[in-house]
Amino acid sequence: MDSEALLPPGVEDEIEVEIGSASEVGSLRAPSEAESTEINVEETGGSAPVEAPCEPASEADPPKLQMAPQASGTLSEHLPLASPGADTQKRKLSEAERAQKRYKLNKRRKERGKRAKQAKKLAQGPLSGTAAGPSTSGGLTVGVGRGRGQMPTWLRPPQPVESSPTGRGRGITPQMLEHVLGERPRPPLQAFDSHYHPDRIDLKRAKTQLQGEPCHPVKVVGGIWNFCDPVRYSAPGFLDRVFRELPEGYAVAVGIHPKQASGLSRYHFEALRLALADPRVRGISEVGLDWSTDDSEWGAQEQLFERLLGLSTGRVLVLHLRGANGSRAGNEPIPRSIHKLARDAIRRRCPATQRIHLHCFMGSPDIVDEWTSTFTYAYFGVTGSASYYCGAGASLKKLGIRSIPQNRLLLETDAPYLPVRPRQGWQTESFIGDVGQVVASIRGVSLSQVLEETTINARELYCLK
Structure with a gap:
């Protein structure tokens, strides 16, 4: 029989027949009509080919033709037929892939959560009971628990x-x-204490212990050391030690307190002259009138005041003006007569450009106007006593603090005296922040504004950088 008769009609050009050995050629037979049913394949390639039904071959039937797909573009038309369980296997694989994706997604979420917790613990600092130390890379290495090592x-x-x-x-x-x-932590506020007494603070510290801490701690960046007891600073080597220990940004004021007007000797005046010869002495303090003493001493105070005014050329004149106590002559809620007497004496001996520091000012607004209109550089120092003003002149004194020009206001503790809390006993210059808070509340401004303004004013008055 001719071999071409074994091929179904219409497929001679589409398949190649692989013929084995010569013995197999004779055993080839033509397929039946059921076996020669054509397989319809859509040209779009969307669906898989469906196998035509066929009868199982018997043992006596010769083997069927083995058709190999061509190497051309018709390969998709002759793909091997899928097995009966292919769809079920494909569906099972899809579910496994989805489960694998869900597992990987959950794993990434857990890892991100762990990293976020580690970063939060690191930012809060070392845990209790764990080791922590500086890192060479600039970070902080923190232990995360027993048996877990250390965080990166x-x-x-x-x-x-x-x-x-x-x-x-x-x-x-x-x-x-x-x-x-x-x-972020803010830097501490800076303040300038324009009047206190280091020598008297040392005496208080030797007798008793300071109790409590400032309610408004600040960084003291400058101050004026006042020495008004000639018996102390006339001792050999006293001022030399003061100048050696004087920090940068500080200055010294030396003078004679009005209460010591009686009993002075020539030796004390010579010690004052030597002290004023040093350029680090920027002021003469405390000079003025104090009528809280017996009235028999008032005349000596006026003479001393006139004498010291002649030494104030080129230096700040730190005034101590205080009225009488109780029902004595010259007593008034606000000692206007004391201010007028001192102002007239200074006008006679000093120019209008004389730099004046009114220490522990407790005057009314009209007194502020009189000083500022008479002297161009009149500054007003306020102490912690403003926190407990009382009596008939309390409201006028607070009005006087409000009326002080912004560029003429000073803060001073007068340490160890005049603390903001009288029951505390005594204070140091570190309590200048509490004084600033009292003044800020009276003037209706912030503490930072008061501290900044008074620091600038004090440095300008005493010619400090």
């Missing part, structure tokens, strides 16, 4: 990092940093 070193970003628009958990927002790191 994480660097805190110097500036907030904007969140990434590509997805969740891929950036750090400013809100996250603010929640984890909190507010």
